[in-house]
Amino acid sequence: MTDWIEVAHIDDIPRQGARVVKTAAGDIAVFRTVDDEVFALRDKCPHKGGPLSQGIVHGRKVACPLHDWKINLDSGLAVAPDVGCAARYPVRVVDGAVSLSLTPEA
Amino acid sequence: MSRMKLVLVGNGMAGMRTLEELLKAAPDLYDITVFGDEPHPNYNRIMLSPVLAGEQTVEQIVLNSRDWYADNGIKLHTGKRVVKIDRKNRFVETDDGTRENYDRLLLATGSKSFILPVPGADLPGVIGFRDIADVDAMISASGQYKTAVVIGGGLLGLEAANGLKLRGMDVSVVHIAPWLLERQMDEPASRLLQKNLEEKGLKFLLQKQTAELVRGESGRVCALKFKDGETIAADLVVMAVGIRPNTALAESAGLQCNRGLVVNDTMQTFDPRIYAVGECVSHRGIAYGLVAPLFEQARVCANHLAEHGVARYQGSMTSTKLKVTGIDLFSAGNFMGGEGHEEIVLQDAGRGSYKKLVLKDNKLAGAVLYGDTLDGAWYFELMRDATDVSDFRDKLLFGRHHIGDSGAGGGMGDEMSRVMALPDTAEICGCNGVCKGDIIKAVREKKLFTLDEVRAHTKASGSCGSCTGLVETILAATAGGDYSTAPSKKPLCGCTEHTHDEIRAAIVEQGFKTTQEAMRGLGWKTPDGCTKCRPALNYYLLCAWPTEYVDDVQSRYINERAHGNIQKDGSFSVVPRMWGGLTNPKELRAIADVAEKFNVPEVKVTGGQRIDLFGIRKEDLPAVWKDLSDAGFVSGHAYGKAMRTVKTCVGSQWCRFGTQDSTGLGVKMEQLTWGSWMPHKFKLAVSGCPRNCAEATIKDFGVVCVDSGYELHVGGNGGIKVRITDLLTKVETEAQVLEFCAAFTQLYREEAHYLERTAPWVERVGLSHIKAKVVEDAANRKQLAERFLISQKPAQVDPWKERTAGALKREFMPLTA
Numbered sequence: 001m002t003d004w005i006e007v008a009h010i011d012d013i014p015r016q017g018a019r020v021v022k023t024a025a026g027d028i029a030v031f032r033t034v035d036d037e038v039f040a041l042r043d044k045c046p047h048k049g050g051p052l053s054q055g056i057v058h059g060r061k062v063a064c065p066l067h068d069w070k071i072n073l074d075s076g077l078a079v080a081p082d083v084g085c086a087a088r089y090p091v092r093v094v095d096g097a098v099s100l101s102l103t104p105e106a
Numbered sequence: 107m108s109r110m111k112l113v114l115v116g117n118g119m120a121g122m123r124t125l126e127e128l129l130k131a132a133p134d135l136y137d138i139t140v141f142g143d144e145p146h147p148n149y150n151r152i153m154l155s156p157v158l159a160g161e162q163t164v165e166q167i168v169l170n171s172r173d174w175y176a177d178n179g180i181k182l183h184t185g186k187r188v189v190k191i192d193r194k195n196r197f198v199e200t201d202d203g204t205r206e207n208y209d210r211l212l213l214a215t216g217s218k219s220f221i222l223p224v225p226g227a228d229l230p231g232v233i234g235f236r237d238i239a240d241v242d243a244m245i246s247a248s249g250q251y252k253t254a255v256v257i258g259g260g261l262l263g264l265e266a267a268n269g270l271k272l273r274g275m276d277v278s279v280v281h282i283a284p285w286l287l288e289r290q291m292d293e294p295a296s297r298l299l300q301k302n303l304e305e306k307g308l309k310f311l312l313q314k315q316t317a318e319l320v321r322g323e324s325g326r327v328c329a330l331k332f333k334d335g336e337t338i339a340a341d342l343v344v345m346a347v348g349i350r351p352n353t354a355l356a357e358s359a360g361l362q363c364n365r366g367l368v369v370n371d372t373m374q375t376f377d378p379r380i381y382a383v384g385e386c387v388s389h390r391g392i393a394y395g396l397v398a399p400l401f402e403q404a405r406v407c408a409n410h411l412a413e414h415g416v417a418r419y420q421g422s423m424t425s426t427k428l429k430v431t432g433i434d435l436f437s438a439g440n441f442m443g444g445e446g447h448e449e450i451v452l453q454d455a456g457r458g459s460y461k462k463l464v465l466k467d468n469k470l471a472g473a474v475l476y477g478d479t480l481d482g483a484w485y486f487e488l489m490r491d492a493t494d495v496s497d498f499r500d501k502l503l504f505g506r507h508h509i510g511d512s513g514a515g516g517g518m519g520d521e522m523s524r525v526m527a528l529p530d531t532a533e534i535c536g537c538n539g540v541c542k543g544d545i546i547k548a549v550r551e552k553k554l555f556t557l558d559e560v561r562a563h564t565k566a567s568g569s570c571g572s573c574t575g576l577v578e579t580i581l582a583a584t585a586g587g588d589y590s591t592a593p594s595k596k597p598l599c600g601c602t603e604h605t606h607d608e609i610r611a612a613i614v615e616q617g618f619k620t621t622q623e624a625m626r627g628l629g630w631k632t633p634d635g636c637t638k639c640r641p642a643l644n645y646y647l648l649c650a651w652p653t654e655y656v657d658d659v660q661s662r663y664i665n666e667r668a669h670g671n672i673q674k675d676g677s678f679s680v681v682p683r684m685w686g687g688l689t690n691p692k693e694l695r696a697i698a699d700v701a702e703k704f705n706v707p708e709v710k711v712t713g714g715q716r717i718d719l720f721g722i723r724k725e726d727l728p729a730v731w732k733d734l735s736d737a738g739f740v741s742g743h744a745y746g747k748a749m750r751t752v753k754t755c756v757g758s759q760w761c762r763f764g765t766q767d768s769t770g771l772g773v774k775m776e777q778l779t780w781g782s783w784m785p786h787k788f789k790l791a792v793s794g795c796p797r798n799c800a801e802a803t804i805k806d807f808g809v810v811c812v813d814s815g816y817e818l819h820v821g822g823n824g825g826i827k828v829r830i831t832d833l834l835t836k837v838e839t840e841a842q843v844l845e846f847c848a849a850f851t852q853l854y855r856e857e858a859h860y861l862e863r864t865a866p867w868v869e870r871v872g873l874s875h876i877k878a879k880v881v882e883d884a885a886n887r888k889q890l891a892e893r894f895l896i897s898q899k900p901a902q903v904d905p906w907k908e909r910t911a912g913a914l915k916r917e918f919m920p921l922t923a
Contacts, residue, residue: 005923007921007922007923008921012916012921014659014660014916015660016634016660016661017660019916019920019921020920020921021920021921021922021923022920022921022922022923023922023923024923027920028923030921034633034634035633048674050674050676051672051676054664054668054672054676054724055664056637056640056641056660056661056662056663056664057660058632058634058635058636058637058640059632059633059634059636063636063637065663065664065672066672066674068637070637081552081562081563100923102923
């Protein structure tokens with residue numbers, strides 16, 4: 001059973017952009033791609049902890065603003081040749097309402 | 107649905123690279139079968155010379171292990187030669203009768219040594235130098251016999267001779283031309299090389315033509331007889347007089363061949379189901395033998411096999427390096443010169459160094475470097491970009507660091523040995539902390555062949571680029587020598603085939619008004635670009651349509667989106683503008699108040715004479731800006747690819763040496779240029795006299811006041827590559843300074859590539875070009891200045907004030923859960 005917490009309307013998140021959600025479990029970045037897909041990752045690059053929410057979103061990837069590592073939004077994995085993973089959080093959009101779960105996916 | 111069948115004939119580097127690229131692009135499209143006539147899996151053929159020389163082992167040069175084939179579901183047949191292609195029924199057949207059907211066939215049959223058609227050429231002890239079997243034969247001969255003769259004084263011949271010598275044999279090189287490597291070097295360079303190799307114990311017989319190989323009593327070759335009647339003893343003869351494409355199989359199947367299997371720009375043969383890559387191929391009449399162009403072909407071919415259908419191979423320009431440890435040689439292009447060509451030559455026999463550059467119409471047409479090859483990559487770049495070198499022709503020969511590159515360090519002779527003698531722990535890339543051992547490990551383990559690949563995997567030379575030469579040297583020594591070939595044109599990024607210039611021209615000519623329109627119109631390969639092309643397109647569109655373009659905020663890097671500099675902890679820094687570096691107690695008090703109110707952890711004076719407030723949380727930025735804005739400050743744009751600051755000295759108002767009002771002029775220049783988006787950051791300075799206290803001669807646009815007027819200097823840089831400005835011109839009035847400043851700035855805005863500072867831009871297009879547009883053509887100067895003023899109108903709106911008033915609020919407001 002997932003505990004969904006509504007955090008925003010999809011229009012509050014810029015297309016090809018992200019918003020930071022301040023939570024008890026730390027900062028979570030919620031991304032919206034050019035095709036209006038929504039993803040959520042821990043707002044910390046696996047490289048040196050850069051805030052992924054501040055990166056440029058392109059395709060299903062975000063580029064960390066600190067050293068330009070590319071992170072896959074759907075898996076949280078760094079794009080090769082870099083190696084690392086940002087935790088994913090369950091996210092859903094119902095009638096435009098974006099909800100998060102604070103329990104990261106395994 | 108059953109998958110299509112792809113058969114690869116030829117288990118070598120080009121064919122296997124194609125499969126690797128294909129598996130990346132479309133992993134599930136084909137059932138793949140590979141045939142190779144050698145008993146080995148794919149190995150790095152370039153490294154056969156080091157194996158022969160005993161510097162590496164066969165195991166070390168294997169590129170794809172048998173496990174790799176199995177893991178990728180590829181059926182591998184080694185030791186089987188395909189002898190028949192049935193195009194009608196679409197199958198291939200091997201010499202042992204194995205048949206395999208195909209939907210697509212890829213031929214990568216490579217090439218074979220050309221064996222001189224002389225009597226005795228088929229004797230035991232006579233071999234070529236193409237594969238592991240040849241190397242094994244040479245190594246085993248070196249254990250049993252004494253004398254070796256290598257026929258052919260080309261790259262391969264010299265590498266074979268060097269290896270056999272290191273294996274203890276007595277080696278002579280027979281060569282038909284008057285000097286060694288006549289296709290790569292001119293005579294003086296070649297003589298230095300010969301002397302060097304003679305010191306290593308090799309012997310040379312030049313202008314000698316082999317007539318016959320003599321059979322000894324044992325049945326093995328025992329001597330060579332030349333056309334002039336002379337003979338020399340030989341227990342082993344290595345033929346290295348050239349290679350011939352292996353086209354027999356293709357020809358037997360009726361595919362058109364003409365000194366190679368003929369392919370088009372999509373690497374297809376005349377049978378559209380059959381593709382071909384590698385040394386067996388003739389593309390636009392050229393058969394390539396170096397790895398980089400072959401990998402470029404592989405990339406294009408894989409793109410089409412994956413049914414993406416967008417890539418084209420348009421030929422490559424190639425350069426050469428010799429893989430003999432301790433000898434550095436580089437050559438590229440037309441190095442012999444000729445009618446209409448000019449030569450610049452430096453010859454220092456004592457130091458064993460020789461450099462020759464061949465120019466045509468003030469552009470570099472060719473180069474030969476011997477001894478000191480550090481600048482080879484740079485010369486190659488100048489050739490590829492067809493850069494007009496007239497402005498730095500006097501320094502061209504001395505290398506890049508003499509025209510401004512201080513970072514690369516001057517390599518003096520035997521660069522390869524110097525670099526390879528460094529310990530593995532030596533730091534090569536100071537920006538990213540990458541050591542020599544890290545690079546070697548990545549090159550070996552990840553099978554890297556190009557500089558771009560090394561950058562992607564290790565980050566070495568990927569930031570400031572000043573260690574590029576060192577990284578290339580390590581790459582050459584580890585993976586093989588011919589990495590430095592580059593495609594003839596350089597696309598903006600992986601999302602497009604178009605260059606910066608093509609894209610800028612298309613935006614204007616085809617009237618693209620948004621990033622999406624431009625991407626669609628120019629056939630972008632990705633849905634919404636990447637971090638390289640999106641910011642570039644946004645800038646190009648903004649520059650082309652200054653009054654109507656709507657900024658694409660999401661395509662801007664965070665610093666420009668948030669109007670502050672992001673720091674390593676995710677906080678931001680704030681730099682208010684201080685015109686010409688002038689300030690007053692009221693402003694300083696306002697800054698002090700902000701620093702206290704927001705608990706700013708650090709306050710620092712910047713290099714551009716401003717005050718920087720560090721450690722501000724993003725959500726506090728609008729409030730900080732409000733206080734600064736209320737005190738009269740606007741953004742200092744210290745975070746943008748934009749006009750930054752005008753640095754000034756005190757000038758005639760106070761200074762006893764000042765000749766003009768440098769501070770006042772600086773303020774006027776800053777009022778003229780602030781707010782302007784640029785291809786890269788842009789810094790200005792005004793010094794009140796030639797003592798130049800404002801350091802105007804390392805700025806993008808610098809003014810040095812003199813008694814009779816103002817010297818205007820451009821293209822300077824005080825960063826990674828310190829570059830002193832070039833003198834643009836001298837003018838008499840402040841009004842002229844402002845007009846030239848606007849015109850130069852606009853020319854840079856309109857012509858430079860995104861992320862290209864003025865220094866490399868000036869070097870790329872040449873100062874003469876800039877003078878022609880800004881100094882000599884007064885009408886054009888006025889038009890440029892006018893266009894700058896038009897674009898400044900919408901640009902000079904303070905972004906801080908807009909955001910203080912609530913614009914783009916959500917950028918700065920976190921959500922909560």
